[in-house]
Amino acid sequence: GENVEQHPSTLSVQEGDSAVIKCTYSDSASNYFPWYKQELGKGPQLIIDIRSNVGEKKDQRIAVTLNKTAKHFSLHITETQPEDSAVYFCAAPLRWGLTFGSGTQLTVLP
């Protein structure tokens, strides 16, 4: 089955700087890659996703890039703000449901 690896596990950036989180996947047939933001004690919130027919997708300060050949995808957050501090998870599809990366604790320092 699909396996997703995520790094780094923790990331601290200064407010206004950019943050990049990377994930690799194992199943070349996977075609959908979402990113979720999870705040403490809450459920994951979908922030952006990408399908395998495109290489990049952007939504305001958030972007995701996909390299199908290398089987990795990345989350880019620009102009970070303190409210971006949270745990971020990448995911890839299983036959049913999703398999998640191990998560990245992002801390934006004011």
Next chain:
Amino acid sequence: GAVVSQHPSRVICKSGTSVKIECRSLDFQATTMFWYRQFPKQSLMLMATSNEGSKATYEQGVEKDKFLINHASLTLSTLTVTSAHPEDSSFYICSAPSTGTGSDTQYFGPGTRLTVL
């Protein structure tokens, strides 16, 4: 995006009792819903797929007799943790696909914190 709710948000129970958690899709119908479990400082792990009108599909290592799933309608799935023990204490989260079926964009509920004493 689609809205998924869960009830209760947190529950504390005694060891040996059973606890029911509800997952509802509020503005769309879902023939399929998913149940995940998340231990502290860990990632989400898929437990089972809930199918409206048929039996749930459980992931390897998840006891189907302990975690009973009922998908009674197109907007409601329930997870019952039977004879709960302290090791079952976890954050239980459900999700539903935006189109209601299959593995499309998943929207997650707010989660239920279960503490077994």
